[in-house]
Amino acid sequence: MTFPSSAAGSEPRFDVLLPYYGDVTQMQDAVRSVLAQSGDDWRLTVVDDGQEPSVPGWFEALGDPRVRYFRNERNLGVTGNFNRCLELATAEYLVMMGCDDLMHPNYLTVVRRAVDANPGVGMVQPGVKVIDGAGRETDTLADSVKRRLYAPKNPGPSVLGGEELAAGLLRGNWLYFPSICWRSDAVKPIGFRADLGVIQDLALVMDLLVAGERLALEPEVCFSYRRHAESESSAKAFTGARFAEARRFFLETADRVEALGWTQAAKAARHHFSTRLHALTLVPTALRLGHRDGARTLTGFALGPARR
Structure with a gap:
């Protein structure tokens, strides 16, 4: 139409x-x-x-x-x-x-x-x-x-x-x-x-x-x-799937910009502090709503090693 x-x-x-x-x-x-x-x-x-x-x-x-x-x-x-x-x-x-x-x-x-x-x-x-x-x-x-x-x-x-x-x-x-x-x-x-x-x-x-x-x-x-509030009724918001995508993107990008000689950009991509912080802020709500597996996934993303 x-x-x-x-x-x-x-x-x-x-x-x-x-x-x-x-x-x-x-x-x-x-x-x-x-x-x-x-x-x-x-x-x-x-x-x-x-x-x-x-x-x-x-x-x-x-x-x-x-x-x-x-x-x-x-x-x-x-x-x-x-x-x-x-x-x-x-x-x-x-x-x-x-x-x-x-x-x-x-x-x-x-x-x-x-x-x-x-x-x-x-x-x-x-x-x-x-x-x-x-x-x-x-x-x-x-x-x-x-x-x-x-x-x-x-x-x-x-x-x-x-x-x-x-x-x-x-x-x-x-x-x-x-x-x-x-x-x-x-x-x-x-x-x-x-x-x-x-x-x-x-x-x-x-x-x-x-x-x-x-x-x-x-x-x-x-x-x-x-800016809409995070929907607490959505289990998907707390599975950590979005952060798996983010990790993949940041690590791919780190390799890409390092090949250009952009060492500071590569370092920033490997650490991706802001997305880690975002994941960490979702952990308390995930626990309160009973998404324990999601909380573990989010915590692992937030606090795990920055590099591959």
Whole structure:
């Protein structure tokens, strides 16, 4: 099922891609936040990976020529839908927005300023605030750690890249993936790894840094990232499976960047302190909910040897 844009004119400069699955109301709020952007140099593409019966009709009634809507014939999963969105992107730059996040009205203004000031930059990380499931501004432990321990301190507009940025992100990923604007011709040939289900965003960033791409920082806040509470009812959250994937990625990456002579980045990847800390914070809840095997797995990941 497809409702393509009928807008005439030249190719947009920005493709806003919205891979959708889940809450209908939050998705609609996300769409409205994109429609509030200034300028006529952007297009919104929604790729629906779900089966909510009301969604196609809502987009058809929207009738906005700046919006394309596609529904997948079969469920592709998170990474598969990300790659489907990339296939549909043709603009110079793209944003892979979360379907429960919100652009502020100044988002594209901030991003335009960054790409105009830094021609050819591969990624733009604008300023972000964090909201909870109800839309209230919040400051979780994860975000506080990102800001205080890993993110650049008091940055103005700046450009980062190479081993320094790689090492910092491998110590602790302080980026907010759904808020990033990417240069399409850098991202599309790489895509998202099908063998990763949780850490595919950091994997893409590392691929770009190894290829020589740079990241522009624009600290003006223009995006709300929604942080949902960990679901205590989900046993999967406490099995440690996500951390097994993370360990594999970090150790593979350590070998890869060491071959480039990036010794500090390789050391950061082998230790991967931030993901170990995350695993350790889940142990008390796993024990309280009776997931003893999961608690042992999480503890082993957090406290076990860093190297193979």
